[in-house]
Amino acid sequence: MLHFELVTPERLVRSEDVHMVVVPGTEGDFGVLEGHAPLMSTIRDGNLEIYKTGATTPETIRIEGGFAEVNERGLTVLAEKAE
Amino acid sequence: MASLKALKVRINSVKSTQKITKAMKMVAAAKLRRAQEAAEAGRPYAQRLESVVASLASKVTVSESSPKLIAGTGKDQVHLFVVATSDKGLAGAFNTNIARLARRRAQEMIAEGKTVKFYTIGRKGRAVLNRLFPKSFVHSIEPGDLGKLAFADARGYAEDLVARYEAGEFDVAHLFYSHFKSVLTQEPTEQQIIPVAPSSVPEGTVPSTAAPAAVIYEPDEEAILADLLPRNVAIQLFRAMRENAASEQGSKMTAMDNATRNAGDLIKRLSIQYNRARQAAITTELVEIISGAEAL
Known part of the structure; x- marks a missing residue:
């Protein structure tokens, strides 16, 4: 499972283990699964898609401004706004 | 010495100040908790x-x-x-x-x-x-x-x-x-x-x-x-x-807590002063009555 965190300046929105997250990167959307190579990307305003398991329909969260970081601990999305 | 009436008024005014500072302290305490959580979040x-x-x-x-x-x-x-x-x-x-x-x-x-x-x-x-x-x-x-x-x-x-x-x-x-x-x-x-x-x-x-x-x-x-x-x-x-x-x-919160405590001290001091003044007045009255009775 992929450890996923969504943080805004005001609070920690999500911190959970999920199957996959699709992030709206500045240069295109990208999906992050467990074991993804270390990556750092800025994000554009758009929808974050969270797949709890492989089969379910994704949960979407709208995010604005910020960046995403993937390291050995998982995926961290820092967004200025998340709904 | 201040008159009894003046002392009474003073005590009441300090008491209402104390009520205000106490309320402000409570408000600050409640807001503090929220602000602290926000800072940590x-x-x-x-x-x-x-x-x-x-x-x-x-x-x-x-x-x-x-x-x-x-x-x-x-x-x-x-x-x-x-x-x-x-x-x-x-x-x-x-x-x-x-x-x-x-x-x-x-x-x-x-x-x-x-x-x-x-x-x-x-x-x-x-x-x-x-x-x-x-x-x-x-x-x-x-x-x-x-x-x-x-x-x-x-x-x-x-x-x-x-x-x-x-x-x-x-x-x-x-x-x-x-x-x-x-x-x-x-x-x-x-x-x-x-x-x-x-x-x-x-x-x-x-x-x-x-x-x-x-x-x-x-x-x-x-x-x-x-x-x-x-x-x-x-x-x-x-x-x-x-x-x-x-x-x-x-x-x-700290400032208002101090203010409340100071007001409490002041009330205590003023009450003592008030009681002494009251007793002095009673004593004087009694002395007057007794000496008046003795003069007869």
Whole structure:
């Protein structure tokens, strides 16, 4: 499972283990699964898609401004706004 | 000796003051809890951003073309003091302490021959500094209730600051605010926010990219940095104001607690005085009656 965190300046929105997250990167959307190579990307305003398991329909969260970081601990999305 | 009536009035007035200070203390305590939670909730973001900026900054070589926010203007002449205080008083030495630190640093800088400008957030800081350095004001903001500040407000201030920086209004910006240590201690703190100081990364935060070779950057390091740096200024401001909000309430609570206790002492003293005066009056009356009876 992929450890996923969504943080805004005001609070920690999500911190959970999920199957996959699709992030709206500045240069295109990208999906992050467990074991993804270390990556750092800025994000554009758009929808974050969270797949709890492989089969379910994704949960979407709208995010604005910020960046995403993937390291050995998982995926961290820092967004200025998340709904 | 004051008359009985006057004493009674005085005691009642102190009592109502005590009621007010007690209520203010309760309000401050309730707000403090919320402000403290808010300050803590904002920490993960600020810490992550800091560590990312630090690890990026260490990888990008500073050159002419790198963003001014990290390379600086190449000068060290004009310093901007961003002084964050609150709009309201009755919070003990909270505002005074921040203003005093800013004033001391300003005097040091001026003694070194540098130019100091002020940018205040909060009416109280402005009031003090305006008296001492009336000509150095760039701008002042009255944020209202610190507890209700949203990130969007901080971002607005940060954008304004960065725009002024890009326009060459100043070379270095320092931020003054009160660091919330605990309910009892709040520490006035100075922090350099523009350009990004290497020391702004607190010790103990491990750069999140431990294996620098393998990281993919999208778009590239410089572009990410250019995007993050203005954001970082906003975050630092936001965090400072959150800390300030908690500090203000903590300071207010302590101050009001002291005021309530002082009022209690005063009431006790006045009551003793009142009782003595009453007894003296009764004694005098009795003496008059007895001596009147004896005279018959």
